[in-house]
Every structure is written in structure tokens, then in C-alpha cells.
Amino acid sequence: MNTKILAFALAIGSPFLLADCEEAMEVSIPGFPDGGLTRTGTALKREQLKTSFEGMFTVSKGNSLLGDQASVITKPGTVSVLTDKNAGFAVMNAACLPDQRVVVEGYWQYPTRSDAGLVRVFVDPPAVAQALCNGESPAPDTAFALVGTYGDDNDIPTKPLELRWSHELKEWRDRFFTVAHHGACEATDHCGVSPNTIESIRLAERIGSNAAELDVRVTRDRIPILFHDPMLSRSLVRGLFCNGMVNQLSFAELRGACMARYGEQIPTLDAGLDMMINETELEGVYLDEKTPEGVLPSARLVQAWDTVLKARNENDDPSDDRKFGMLIGIPNDDVLDAWNSAKKTLEAENEERVENGEAELPIPKCLLEYDVDKVIAEGCVAWGPTWTEGPQPENVQKLRDHGIGTIFWTINESDFIEGFLTTSKPDGIITARAATLFQLYQLIGSVPAPRGEQP
Amino acid sequence: MKQVAFALALAPVLVVTPALAQQGAAAQAPAAPAAAPAGPAAPPPTAAPSPTPTVPTEPAAAPAEPAPAVAPAEPVPAEALPAPVPAPAAAAEAPPPAASAPEAEPPSLELFGTIAPTVVQGEPANPQLTNSFRRVGFYAEGGVAYRSKYFLDPFLSFGYATLASGDTTLPDSKYGSGGTLHQHLGTWVLSPGVTSDIWRFRLRFGIGIAVVKQSFTFQGDNNTATQLPLVWEAGLGFNFYKVPRFRMDAEARFVEAKGADVSFWMLALTGRGDVATF
Numbered sequence: 138m139n140t141k142i143l144a145f146a147l148a149i150g151s152p153f154l155l156a157d158c159e160e161a162m163e164v165s166i167p168g169f170p171d172g173g174l175t176r177t178g179t180a181l182k183r184e185q186l187k188t189s190f191e192g193m194f195t196v197s198k199g200n201s202l203l204g205d206q207a208s209v210i211t212k213p214g215t216v217s218v219l220t221d222k223n224a225g226f227a228v229m230n231a232a233c234l235p236d237q238r239v240v241v242e243g244y245w246q247y248p249t250r251s252d253a254g255l256v257r258v259f260v261d262p263p264a265v266a267q268a269l270c271n272g273e274s275p276a277p278d279t280a281f282a283l284v285g286t287y288g289d290d291n292d293i294p295t296k297p298l299e300l301r302w303s304h305e306l307k308e309w310r311d312r313f314f315t316v317a318h319h320g321a322c323e324a325t326d327h328c329g330v331s332p333n334t335i336e337s338i339r340l341a342e343r344i345g346s347n348a349a350e351l352d353v354r355v356t357r358d359r360i361p362i363l364f365h366d367p368m369l370s371r372s373l374v375r376g377l378f379c380n381g382m383v384n385q386l387s388f389a390e391l392r393g394a395c396m397a398r399y400g401e402q403i404p405t406l407d408a409g410l411d412m413m414i415n416e417t418e419l420e421g422v423y424l425d426e427k428t429p430e431g432v433l434p435s436a437r438l439v440q441a442w443d444t445v446l447k448a449r450n451e452n453d454d455p456s457d458d459r460k461f462g463m464l465i466g467i468p469n470d471d472v473l474d475a476w477n478s479a480k481k482t483l484e485a486e487n488e489e490r491v492e493n494g495e496a497e498l499p500i501p502k503c504l505l506e507y508d509v510d511k512v513i514a515e516g517c518v519a520w521g522p523t524w525t526e527g528p529q530p531e532n533v534q535k536l537r538d539h540g541i542g543t544i545f546w547t548i549n550e551s552d553f554i555e556g557f558l559t560t561s562k563p564d565g566i567i568t569a570r571a572a573t574l575f576q577l578y579q580l581i582g583s584v585p586a587p588r589g590e591q592p
Numbered sequence: 593m594k595q596v597a598f599a600l601a602l603a604p605v606l607v608v609t610p611a612l613a614q615q616g617a618a619a620q621a622p623a624a625p626a627a628a629p630a631g632p633a634a635p636p637p638t639a640a641p642s643p644t645p646t647v648p649t650e651p652a653a654a655p656a657e658p659a660p661a662v663a664p665a666e667p668v669p670a671e672a673l674p675a676p677v678p679a680p681a682a683a684a685e686a687p688p689p690a691a692s693a694p695e696a697e698p699p700s701l702e703l704f705g706t707i708a709p710t711v712v713q714g715e716p717a718n719p720q721l722t723n724s725f726r727r728v729g730f731y732a733e734g735g736v737a738y739r740s741k742y743f744l745d746p747f748l749s750f751g752y753a754t755l756a757s758g759d760t761t762l763p764d765s766k767y768g769s770g771g772t773l774h775q776h777l778g779t780w781v782l783s784p785g786v787t788s789d790i791w792r793f794r795l796r797f798g799i800g801i802a803v804v805k806q807s808f809t810f811q812g813d814n815n816t817a818t819q820l821p822l823v824w825e826a827g828l829g830f831n832f833y834k835v836p837r838f839r840m841d842a843e844a845r846f847v848e849a850k851g852a853d854v855s856f857w858m859l860a861l862t863g864r865g866d867v868a869t870f
Contacts, residue, residue: 357815360767368819371853376717377756378775380806380852381817390808390815393760393773396717405767 166329167244167255167291174240174257178232181239181269186211186231188274189265190241192302193579194218194283199298202245202287208306208579209283212343212418216241218256218300219345219572221551221580223247226344226572227256227287233270238263241283248326248570255294258285277302308584310347311420311460314565315574317341317349318547319365319425323569324372324398331373331397333363335404335412338419345575348421349413350466350546350567353406355431360388361406361438365427373398384430406435410442414461421462423504423521423544423567429475432465436479439463439501447499464504464519473515476503504544513539519564524548528560542585551577558582699741700837700866704749706733708845708860712755712777714853723772725758731858737787739866744786749798753847754778755856762810774809779854781823781847794829794841802849821851829862837866 190211196203204222211217218227229243239260246253260266261282268275281302288294309315320337321344322328330337338349352365362383366372369379369386379395386394388405397403404412406424413419424439426432442463449457467473480500487497504519505512509532512520519542522529533543542564548554549570554577557566562583568574710729716722733751740746756777762770785798802823808815829843841862848855 358767370851374717377712377714377854378758378777378806378808379717380777380804380819380854382819385815385817386808387810387813387815388767389762389771389773389810392765393721393762393810394717394775394806394808407766 165253165291166246167253169242169255169257170291173230173242174234175230175232175242178234178240179270180214181231181233182272182274183211183213185269185272185274186216189269189277189281190216190231191306192277193304193306194300195303197299197301199287199296199300202296202298203300206303206576206580207300208345208576209300210306210345210575215243215343217343217345218245219575221573221576223252224249224549224570224573228340228343229256229258233266237267237270239266239269241285245287246328248322248328251327252289253327254287254289255291256285256287256298257294258283258298258300279303307579307582309575309578311587312585313578313582314348314421314544315346315571315578316423316544316546316565316567317346317571318549318567318569319350319352319363321346321569321571323549326569329399331399331401333365333404333409334397334399334401335409336399336401338409338413339417341571342417342419345571346419348419348423348462348565350423350425351406351409352425352427353431353435354383354427355434356386356388356391357384358387359430359434361431361434362388362391363404363406363409367427369395374403375400384428407438410438410463414442414446414459420460421464423464423466423519425466425468426472426475427468429471432472432475433479433482436465436476436483436501439465440483440498443499443501463501465501466504466506466521467515467517468506473505473511476515506546509536512536512541518542519544521546521567524553524557528557530561533561533563548574555581697739699870700739701868701870702737702739702745702864703867704735704737704747704862704864706735706749706751706843706860706862707731708733708843708858710753710755710856710858712854712856714756714855716758716760716775718760721760721762723759723761725756727756729753729755729778729856731856731860733781733860737864744788746784746786747798748784749781750783751781752778753781753856753858755854769811771811776807777804777854778807779804779823779849779852781825781849783823783825785825789831792831794827794831794843796825796827796829796843796845798826799824802852802854804849804852804854819849819852821849821854823847823849827860829860837869839864 190209192209194207194209196205196207203220208219209216210219214230216229216231225245225247227243227245229241231239231241233239242257244253245256260269261284262280265275265281279302283300285298286294287296287298319332320334321330321340324332328340330340333352341349351363353361354364355361364383367382369381369383374395374397376395391403395403413422424435426435446459446461449459465476467476483500490497503515503517504521505515505517506521509520520536521544524545536543544565544567545557545563546567548557548566548568551573554574557563558577558581564585566574708731710731712727712729716725731751731753733749735747735749737745737747758775760773762773764770780803781800783798783800785796788795800823802821804819804821806817825845825847827843827845829841831839831841833840843860843862845858845860
């Protein structure tokens with residue numbers, strides 16, 4: 138009897154154990170309890186950050202956190218340290234304090250693990266800090282250093298950290314695409330942001346991405362949204378009433394019943410493009426069309442935003458200029474058919490505009506993910522092969538000869554990133570480990586020719 | 593954690609029930625020989641089991657009448673019996689051995705029905721926009737089971753639960769005007785499984801499929817979305833009423849459709865009746 142009962146208890150208990158294996162860990166992003174020193178200072182300007190902080194740094198203290206070298210990049214309001222060690226990064230704010238010191242503080246994280254902590258460093262030497270506080274933007278040299286401490290979790294940092302500027306970063310803006318795979322991290326990572334959300338795109342930019350790959354689906358009322366799975370699966374959403382297929386719910390129902398995994402709104406494609414164009418320095422987006430139904434509404438939105446960008450770039454205010462590319466991603470023949478149908482529709486609409494004396498709207502550009510010859514035949518500007526097909530350097534070069542770029546998807550492992558960077562020399566890689574890719578590109582990557590100058 | 597808590601809550605029962613079962617078996621064991629009917633060669637019915645002399649209350653009933661001391665196992669036609677005679681006092685005081693032994697229940701095909709209030713776990717996505725929310729619902733289920741002579745009894749059940757409802761107020765957006773979004777969550781559950789009776793406790797475990805049905809009403813437009821996840825259920829029941837061919841149980845049960853993240857508890861009342869025995 139006891140054996141039978143034990144067997145029955147195991148039968149009952151095994152689903153509990155299996156269920157627990159799927160539980161997602163809660164993520165807590167560390168923060169200074171009092172808001173940090175930056176709260177008492179004056180934030181540095183964008184140009185100061187870009188001119189004075191960016192570069193490759195040698196890690197003289199804190200190697201166990203960052204390795205021997207780390208890249209420092211800046212975005213509006215933030216300074217980021219990127220390393221290929223555990224795809225780690227630190228995202229910090231910089232401010233001039235009343236005593237003429239410049240503090241840079243924030244948090245560090247290994248996204249694939251639950252490790253995170255606080256960082257607080259100061260600009261050294263003091264003369265550079267004073268210059269920054271005076272509104273100057275001194276160019277860094279080898280005397281420039283960030284000196285301070287880091288810690289674990291929410292503990293006040295006490296472990297020594299010292300980064301010393303080594304040399305300038307290899308050209309990457311407008312050259313090499315570090316493409317965020319539907320945002321900053323994978324759904325199983327510990328970044329505290331959900332894929333395909335505004336928050337995830339914002340973090341992606343801060344940890345080294347200069348472009349994003351986003352997944353597009355349409356709701357029942359044909360509104361394109363950013364979402365990966367056909368089902369409202371629990372790995373991506375929360376909400377007791379959030380059930381069913383994405384295309385079974387209207388946008389209003391989705392908005393009322395569902396939130397992304399970490400509590401963010403599920404954004405529309407329109408909101409995502411708006412945010413990327415107006416609130417980031419990202420250079421482009423690749424819209425991975427998950428269904429044929431999403432192609433035409435996506436293409437219309439791209440047209441609309443292209444028109445906005447054109448207007449900004451043609452006005453008399455150069456500070457308003459914005460360069461941002463949008464590609465319709467074609468993963469299979471069904472979407473390709475929808476793309477060709479959408480192009481005909483848009484061309485017909487352009488003919489009507491011309492008849493009405495209006496200006497034509499540009500037809501969006503495409504990226505095809507599979508057949509090399511179809512990429513050329515369809516007139517797409519980029520090829521997005523899967524990494525599982527190998528580096529394919531001959532195909533990369535063949536397309537480059539036609540003026541077509543190559544962006545591999547989705548490579549997260551350091552060894553593979555290294556292999557593709559050195560063998561294929563692509564124009565970009567889609568990854569959920571932007572810090573790793575950025576750092577490895579800086580260390581071993583080849584700089585592609587500027588766009589427009591490629592053969 | 594909730595699953596672990598449930599497993600921990602279940603653990604003492606799993607530990608205790610073997611002991612209960614063994615006690616039951618020990619109680620049954622000595623009763624078996626007493627059930628043997630007295631044969632024709634049986635000695636005269638004196639107060640044989642008693643070591644002390646018994647004083648008969650009615651002397652006429654003593655040695656003259658060779659009537660059996662215990663009731664025969666097989667009913668005897670009335671006309672075949674001699675004229676009624678007063679039963680010996682000792683026989684009247686002795687418990688009827690056949691009645692003290694539990695009846696061995698034959699295998700049977702059983703139909704059952706369950707009703708239960710439910711409490712669903714989880715929260716609406718937008719609590720700040722939610723005007724009303726109800727998580728207490730109702731579950732009804734029917735099924736068929738085979739009550740085997742072995743340890744496990746297989747069953748197949750089919751039920752529906754209306755689990756939760758709520759109203760969310762949506763603000764205006766560029767995609768349309770706002771309003772009140774009414775939401776209702778229900779689920780169909782089709783689950784084969786097994787039960788096991790241990791003393792008066794009844795363990796239940798099943799794995800099947802659910803059809804999670806999500807309904808919306810917004811600006812007069814009704815819409816339904818469905819999802820088809822796997823579902824599993826585990827329960828612990830107690831048989832509180834039992835007559836031949838019919839039983840009633842109270843049961844605490846947990847049901848989870850993992851793929852849809854729908855899980856709920858219920859406190860069920862189950863009636864079970866045999867429709868055929870084998």
C-alpha cells in the first residue's frame with residue numbers, strides 16, 4: 138500500500154515541480170535609496186557626454202566585473218559601460234555636483250543572470266571635472282578616468298572600480314548595425330523589461346544598439362502592434378482576462394485586458410516608431426512581419442513616418458534633422474506575396490495622388506530573410522539570413538556587390554558573434570546581447586563602408 | 593509557491609492515510625472467521641465464547657432445542673422452519689458476525705456529478721482602470737468512472753466553470769473613443785484521470801485539455817477569444833455519505849490550465865452512483 142501511495146503522491150507532485158520550473162524570476166533593478174548624488178547635481182549636456190566620455194577604456198580596477206577592457210558610449214542623459222563579460226553593462230547618469238566634481242552613477246547588470254548592483258564613479262582628474270562643470274566638452278585623453286566603486290544588489294557600492302580612457306571607439310554610427318532583437322533582452326533574461334515594448338527599445342539603445350528588430354502583428358481591427366507570438370502567451374503578457382490569439386482581440390480589448398510581462402503597455406507600431414524617431418538616436422528599425430495581414434498597414438505607417446522625416450530634413454533647421462531607416466522584413470513567401478500586393482496598392486495610391494496634384498509617397502524598402510536571389514530580384518536593400526545557415530561570406534559579398542547589406546539574426550553567443558564578425562564581415566547582427574556584440578565589434582570587427590558609398 | 597504550499601498541505605494526508613488504511617485492514621482481519629455459518633454438526637448453542645457460565649433467563653430454551661445459535665448465512669424459507677421459538681439469550685446478545693464484516697464492493701461503472709464554488713487566481717492587467725472585478729465563480733461537472741477492484745479508478749470528466757468577470761474603463765485614444773470594457777473568463781475542462789480511495793479519503797488527479805473562453809463586450813460589440821491549453825487537476829475528497837450504490841463526497845480541488853495561466857480552487861460537492869456492477 139505504501140508503495141502505491143508513494144507512486145500516487147509522485148504522480149500528483151510532479152506537475153507541481155514542473156510548474157515551478159517555468160516560474161519566471163522577479164527582477165529588481167538596483168537603485169540608490171536616496172536617488173543618488175545626481176539628484177543634487179546638474180545633468181551634463183548631450184554633446185558633453187558624447188565628446189568627453191566615449192571611448193575604449195582599460196579596466197584597472199574592477200576586472201572581475203568588467204573584464205580587462207570596456208566600451209563607454211553615451212546617449213541622451215546616460216553614460217553606458219559595455220563589456221563582453223556575461224553581456225554585462227552599466228547604465229548611468231552623469232551630473233556636475235556643487236563641489237565641482239562630476240559623478241557618474243547608476244546600476245550594472247548581467248542580463249543572463251540575476252546579478253546586478255550599483256555603480257558610482259567620479260571623473261578624474263579634477264581639472265576635467267571642473268571643465269565639464271563649466272560647460273566645456275574636453276576631448277578625453279589617457280589621463281581621463283572614471284574612478285569609484287561598485288557593489289552588489291542594492292548595497293552601497295564599496296568595491297573599487299577604475300576605468301581609464303585608452304583610445305577612441307571604432308566608427309559604428311552609420312556603419313555597423315548592432316540590432317536589438319525585439320528590444321534589449323530575451324524574454325527569459327533579467328533586464329526587467331519585456332520584449333517589443335517602448336521600455337525595452339529604450340534600454341536597448343543604452344546598452345549598445347543603434348537599430349532595432351521588432352515583431353509586427355495585427356489585432357482583429359487591423360491595427361499593427363509590436364508582439365512576437367501568435368498567442369497571448371504567459372511568457373510575454375500578464376492579465377487574468379488576457380487570453381486567446383492576438384488577432385482575435387481588438388486593440389481596445391488588448392489594451393484593457395493585457396499588459397506586457399513586466400507591466401508595460403503593448404505598443405502599437407505607430408507608438409514604437411514615434412518613440413524611436415523622436416526620443417532616441419537609433420538609426421533604423423527592421424519590422425519583422427509575422428503575418429501577411431500586417432504588411433500593408435505597416436507599409437502605410439512607414440510611408441507616413443517617412444513623410445514626417447522628409448519634412449524635418451528639408452526644413453531650415455539643421456538641428457531638427459533626423460536620419461532613420463525603416464525596413465519591411467519578409468520572412469517567408471506568404472509575406473512576400475503580401476508585400477508585392479501592398480506595393481501595388483501603394484503604387485496605385487501614388488498614381489491617384491499624382492492625378493490630384495499631390496506628391497507621391499515613397500514606397501518602403503524591404504529586407505528579405507531567406508533566398509539571396511530573391512533579395513536581388515525583389516529589389517530589397519538588405520538580406521537577413523539566419524545564423525544557422527552559417528557565415529556565408531560569398532553570399533554576403535555577392536549582395537554587397539549589388540549594394541545590398543547583410544544583417545544576420547539572431548546571434549547571442551560570444552563565440553558565434555566573433556566567428557561571424559571575422560568571417561562574414563556583415564553590416565550588422567541582430568542580437569539580444571548588444572553589449573557583447575558592441576564590444577566584440579570594437580575589438581575585432583571590420584568597419585563597413587559608409588552607407589551610400591558601398592558598391 | 594502556491595503549488596508548493598498545496599503539496600505541503602497534501603503531504604500530511606499522504607502520510608496519515610497509510611496508517612489509517614492499515615488500521616482498517618487490521619480491524620477487518622479477525623472478523624472473517626466469525627462470518628462462517630454454523631454447520632449441522634455444530635455443538636449445541638450454549639454461550640460458547642464466554643468463559644463464564646451464563647444463566648439462562650428462559651429455562652425452556654436450554655438444551656432441548658437444537659436451534660442454531662447464529663442466523664444462517666442463507667435465508668431459509670419460512671415454511672421450512674419449525675415453529676418460532678424464543679431465541680436463546682446468548683444468541684440474542686451476540687453480534688451478528690455477517691453484519692460486522694464490510695461488504696466487498698464489486699467493480700462498477702459509476703456516473704458522477706459535481707458542483708462547486710470557485711476562486712480564480714490572478715489579477716486584471718490594468719487594476720487602476722478596473723471598476724469592478726469578481727473572482728468567485730461556479731463550476732459544474734459530469735463524468736463517468738470505472739470503480740475497479742484495484743487501487744486506482746479511472747474516470748473521464750467534462751465540466752464548465754464561469755470564473756471571473758470585470759469592467760475596465762478605457763480612455764480615449766487615437767484608435768477610437770474610450771468606454772467600459774466588460775470582460776468575462778470561463779473555461780471548459782475535459783479531463784481523464786484517476787482517483788484512489790484510501791479509507792474515506794479520495795485522491796484525484798487528472799490531465800486533460802481546457803478551452804479557455806475569454807469574452808468581451810465593448811461599445812455594444814461582443815467578441816470571444818479562445819485558447820486550448822493543457823489542464824491538470826488534483827483534489828482531495830472525503831466521503832461523508834455512503835449507501836449501497838451511491839456516495840457523496842466533499843472535495844478541495846485545484847485546477848490549472850498552465851498555457852493560459854488560468855488556475856482556480858474549488859470546494860466541490862460530488863454525488864456518485866453506480867449504474868452497473870460487474
